[in-house]
Amino acid sequence: MSAARPPEGARSGAVGEGTPPDTTAPGWNLADIFDGVAARVPPERPAIVHGGTVVTWGALDARSNRVARAWLAAGHLPGERVAFLSRNHPGYIEGFVACLKARLIHVNINYRYTVDEVAGVFEDAGVTAVLYQQEFAGLVSALAARFPALRTRICLDGEGQGEATAAFQALAAQGDGSPLSIERSERDPLLLYTGGTTGRPKGVIWPGNRYRECQLESPLVRQRPANLQEHLDLVANAAPGRVLPACPLMHGAGISSTLGELLNGGTALLLDGRSFDAGELWALAARERATRILIVGDVFARPMLEALDANPGRYNLSALKVISSAGLMWSEEVKAGLLRHMPWLVLADIYGASEASGLGYAITTSESSTPTGRFQPGPKTVMVGEDGRIVPAGVAGEGWLARAEPLPEGYFGDPKKTAEVFRTIEGARYAVPGDWVRRYPDGSMQLVGRGSLVINSGGEKIYVEEVEEALKRLPGVADTLVVGVPDARWGSAITALVRMQPGALLDEAAARAGLAPYLAGYKIPKHFFDVAHLPRADSGKGDYRAARAQAEKLLT
Known part of the structure; x- marks a missing residue:
């Protein structure tokens, strides 16, 4: 395997002593946000809850700092890629934050992939380190034999196999846990691999500042800070949220919803089971007083409703405020059923793609419903006609769903696919991920299908x-x-x-x-x-x- 190449959108440069971030500048760096939030929130506040394990904010900060230093001490340079082969586990989040702090790039791997499928992502991303759970040790050993550039292996919940493996828990518990003295860039990227349900997985390169700007577009965000200082002031004075992602963290929606809450000083509640269990979800939400649940359409929502119908009044869900869904259809009748049990809820459909966040939103409450599949376009969303031009706002019809900046840099190592999806139209850059939509006279849209x-x-x-x-x-x-x-x-x-x-x-x-x-x-x-x-x-x-x-x- 050839030497790892730096990703497009990542700035190279030595990592070491640097100046503190300017908290009044408009740019966002996700690691700087984590550093600032950890300094503002009570250190004993829970950051992660998983079964009987609770990781406080003080521990998350110190443990991620230690792991980041371990990666830097092993010689990993800014822009190198770290594969994550793990189910939902506190170490997934701790390792993700450590990557951000060390300016390394997390690569999400579907843990159900075969060794050849994982190898395809490893080769595409140019992985030089892997963080994994013990159950995948055999797979990692096979990959290590195929990829000489894979020089660091860290086992989340055991000792792993072979002398080249380090134990994550030991790295996170030992050494200097103070913040790193490191100068970061607002363009330090995230690399999100698509699921590959119709083709080979592709990595989408998101500069961190653009990723954060898209997060702040959500209609669920009530206050939009202009810079890090304003954000930290809001965090210090706001009541923290507690998010429960029902889907795996290796899924883009799972890690995004988790990041959104943690960047606000909140708590991530992780399911302990190996497969989705609606009863486990409601029990965890009740016990830990979840304020938001993230699901992926009716695949999760239907069994959740069935569990409530079978056990009316069993769960105290009075703290729950929002259930949001991303990625799949969430039908009107299932939403109505959930509101029958919890009439105070806000139900939010979030329409987006790895290549284009915030394409649209549908908000449903007990007082207002949205027809199945309908949504309001996001603030940067447009429709492109078959002639390749922007269809003027207010004109009903059908076309390709698209959005303007902020956008990813493109697909990692695939300029051809990047040119196909990220197009210059009428002098501006748009992402056109291949979703065909119908626009109605009132401006609402409906997804007809994906190309x-x-x-x-x-x-x-x-x-x-x-x-x-x-x-x-x-x-x-x-x-x-x-x-x-x-x-x-x-x-x-x-x-x-x-x-x-x-x-x-x-x-x-x-x-x-x-x-x-x-x-x-x-x-x-x-x-x-x-x-x-x-x-x-x-x-x-x-x-x-x-x-x-x-x-x-x-x-x-």
């Missing part, structure tokens, strides 16, 4: 999300994935894999009749299959490659 998941059937383009959304409205449907399978007549035949609710049966004729009010005839699936399991990642995202293989097998 990467489009099915060409009989010469017509069908977006699978539109078909899935309509299917999920049918009585008895719990979940569905829609794929195209090879067909001699149509080229691709739309095929629906449907998981029904307990006790319900899939009636194909009734399904076709139920879809007719929502879909044109050519969009209605040619084949329906009632299945017990749908291939989804822990993040909730569908694995469409596996779903297509499943559908093809069922057809034969």
Whole structure:
């Protein structure tokens, strides 16, 4: 393997003694925010809760400083990449913060990947260090034999394997825990790898200052500080929040929601189970008085509602204020069910992509609802027509969803893909990640589908999300994935894999009749299959490659 290359968007330079950050400057550096927040909040305040483990803010600060120093002492330079191969664990957050402080770059790895799939990300990112859990020690040993540049291996919850492995807990507990004297850049980047459900994972390079600017666009943010000093003043005087991410931290939504709360001096509440359990989530939310829960669409929301319906009044959720969802459809009827149990809640759909944060938002309360799939565009969101030009605001129609700066630098090591998605339109730079939307006369939008998941059937383009959304409205449907399978007549035949609710049966004729009010005839699936399991990642995202293989097998 060739020597690791510095990522686009990362500034090189020696790491060492430097001047303190200017807290009145407009630029944001995420590590500087963590340093400032740790100095302002009570050190005994919990920062991370996981099972019986509580990491206070004082401990998070000191432990992440020690791990950062350990990486620097091992010779890692600014811009080098550190892979994280771990389930939700306090050390994931501590290690992430340590990367920020040492100006190293976290690389999120799906822990369900095979060794070859992980190797693909390692090679693409040019990984030189890995932080992992003991259960993945064998995989890491295999990777170490294939990647000579992987010179640092740190085991989160054990001693690992081989002399090259260090124990994270020992590194975090020993040595100088004071803040590092280090000059950082507002452009020190994050590298977020996409899930790769339809192709090879791609790393999106986010300069830290732009990432933070996008966080502050959210309508859930009530006060938007202009600089670090204003932010720290707000943190010192605000009541801290407690976020519970239901999805894995290795998922972009999971780490983003966690960062958002911690950067405000709050607490991250981590589920302890190896798979999602709605009862565990509600018990943790009640016990630790969660103020916000992050989910990924109906895949999480439906079992959460079922658990509340089965145990009315069991959980004291009076502290909960917001449930936000990112990445998948969250249906209107499920939202209504949650509000029936907790009428004071704010339910927020967040529409975005790894390449373009804050594309849109849908806010639902007991007094106002939003039709399934509809959202209000974000402040920098536009629609691009098929002619490649911006469709003027107020004009209804369909087009590509896009947004203006602040944006990522592009895809790591892939200038061709970067040029395809990050385009200059009418003199300004936009991200056009490939989502086709419909804009209504009132300005609201609805996702029709993603270009990467489009099915060409009989010469017509069908977006699978539109078909899935309509299917999920049918009585008895719990979940569905829609794929195209090879067909001699149509080229691709739309095929629906449907998981029904307990006790319900899939009636194909009734399904076709139920879809007719929502879909044109050519969009209605040619084949329906009632299945017990749908291939989804822990993040909730569908694995469409596996779903297509499943559908093809069922057809034969």
